[in-house]
Amino acid sequence: MTRALLVIDVQESFRRRPNWQAISNPRIAERVGRLVEAARAAGELVIWILHSEPGSGTVLDPEGGYVRPMGDLHPLPGEPLLVKTSINAFTTTNLHQQLTQRGVREVVICGIRTEQCCETTARVACDLGFDVTFVTDATATSAIPRLLFTEDDRVVTSAGIASGIDLALHLVAVRHGVAAAARVARSMVVYARRNGDSAQASAMLRHRAHLNDCVHRAQDLIDAGFDRPLPLSELAGAAGVSERTLTRLFNRATGTTPLRYQQALRLERAEHLIAQGTTVESAARVVGFEDARMLRRLRAAPGQPD
Structure with a gap:
């Protein structure tokens, strides 16, 4: 057994999203199913990978019940089912170990989303020395408006x-x-x-189109140190006004508060790190949260800090 089929994130979570109607490949489950049948018939390994974001309150939260294979797709006994929390399928699973233990040299990649989890997994697989076959017709994505x-x-x-x-x-x-x-x-x-x-x-750029120098000074301090505690008194001192005056001017100029502005910067930086494969827990620590709970709440919030 030198080849394995990786079925990446073909899960019910995506069908529960509002933009599923705009998916590039509505027949993704059917096409993946054909690849699975062909791999099994050839005696090749099939590995199933699902994406999970525990505690997020989204369709990717396993508590919601949607982190499971889509439709009629089901692993057979002996086919590994791995759950990842990073973009690529290697970083937060034992996929590399599963492949090397079975002597796999080539991986065939299909799944959702084409340019994210599938493509990043393909890149990592190449870096690890595997031959990669990327089945574009058995991947799917959707446009970002x-x-x-x-x-x-x-x-x-x-x-x-x-x-x-x-x-x-x-x-x-x-x-x-x-x-x-x-x-x-x-x-x-x-x-x-x-x-x-x-x-x-970016969140920072969204709130800079104003002419209030006092608020800009406070924003400069937040921009430079959003990953550390910033008491309102420290911000007011940098701006040269009272705490009450700063709050009023900040809201008038930006439409938000200093705290929510700082949270928006933290959230944006965390999302960038997570997209690069960092876990939610690690991203939370890097951007200044004591633990991942606040980050998960902000990610799940309908409006999110703005």
């Missing part, structure tokens, strides 16, 4: 010339911090956010 730019490992692309500015600011924020990105935006004399529909703009 109002996307200005997107990242794919070391490749980043924007929707146009103007959105290239948003992309450049995003890269500065990721590599040098949100405070640096804000300073660049101001020195370029450009709006940090181009319009109200630009969902890709």
Whole structure:
């Protein structure tokens, strides 16, 4: 047995999402089923991988009952069923061990989503020395509305010339911090956010299109240290006003409070880390939460900090 079929995230969770109607491959379960039958007939290993986000309160929370194979797809006795909490299927499971113990040299990849869990798993498999067959017709994804730019490992692309500015600011924020990105935006004399529909703009950039220097000073401090405790008294001191005045001015200029602004920055950074394969628990610690409970609540909140 030198080849294995990896069935990634073909689970009921996705059919419970509102955007399932816009899925790129509505017959994903049927096509994956054919691959499974062919692999079994050839005596090849089939490994099932499901994605789980415990405590999130979403359709990916196992408590909801949807973290299970989709439709009529079911593992047979002896077929491993692994549950991951990272984007790729290796980091938080024993998939590598399962493959090497069975002498597998080639993996065939299918599942949901094409450009996320399937593709990242394929990259990691290549790095580990496996031959990879990527069955595009047996993968599925859905469009992300109002996307200005997107990242794919070391490749980043924007929707146009103007959105290239948003992309450049995003890269500065990721590599040098949100405070640096804000300073660049101001020195370029450009709006940090181009319009109200630009969902890709960072939380920091969304709240910088105002002219209140007092609030900007407080934001500079939050941007530079959002991962540590920031008492309102410290922010007010940096802004040169009373705590009450800062709260009033901050809300008027940004539409939110200093605490919710800090939480939004933490959440955004955590989402970026999780998308790169970091666990929810590790991401929570990195961005300053004492444990993952608050991060899970923020991720599950309908509006999320804004």
